[in-house]
Amino acid sequence: SQQGEEDPQALSIQEGENATMNCSYKTSINNLQWYRQNSGRGLVHLILIRSNEREKHSGRLRVTLDTSKKSSSLLITASRAADTASYFCATDAYGDTGRRALTFGSGTRLQVQP
């Protein structure tokens, strides 16, 4: 089952604009990660934010986490055509066997128009 839900499902912007994607989840987490996936390809890890962190930056990416609202946002500043991809949030929690399998949302499809 999908724990996280991204919003919006699809986003189209012009190059140079900022893109904001939101993710909501249901259960307590250890950390939350954002991944990017180009069409038909594997997932590329973007950024990990731990449950005790509120904000994290990496280049043009800014991630926030609000554990009280069980939500996270990914901001891509000064977008480029190459940022066109699907973006997924993924949460993990320790299972009984110690597994840390990720639970993904259904993704936001970002289209950056040149």
Next chain:
Amino acid sequence: DTGVSQDPRHKITKRGQNVTFRCDPISEHNRLYWYRQTLGQGPEFLTYFQNEAQLEKSRLLSDRFSAERPKGSFSTLEIQRTEQGDSAMYLCAEEREPTDTQYFGPGTRLTVL
């Protein structure tokens, strides 16, 4: 390039045939996960290995699915008597210290005709 390789990248098969996929992580000591992704959805957990031990399987993994990781190195995922509903992208991921981030391979896209 994450260093995780998968083979084949694409597989087309007829319903009822068996297929096997392979995943090669960079280290035999890291945890290895298998996920399945259908069109328009995020990946869903199938199973994972700690060294050669398969520690958990999700309910998505029916009896027709079997996974192995001999000697804790590469891993294989076999699907017997494939069905059209098995058509999906099969992804493996390697969990690496110190951040325990999971790094994904490029995936194997399975099409069952």
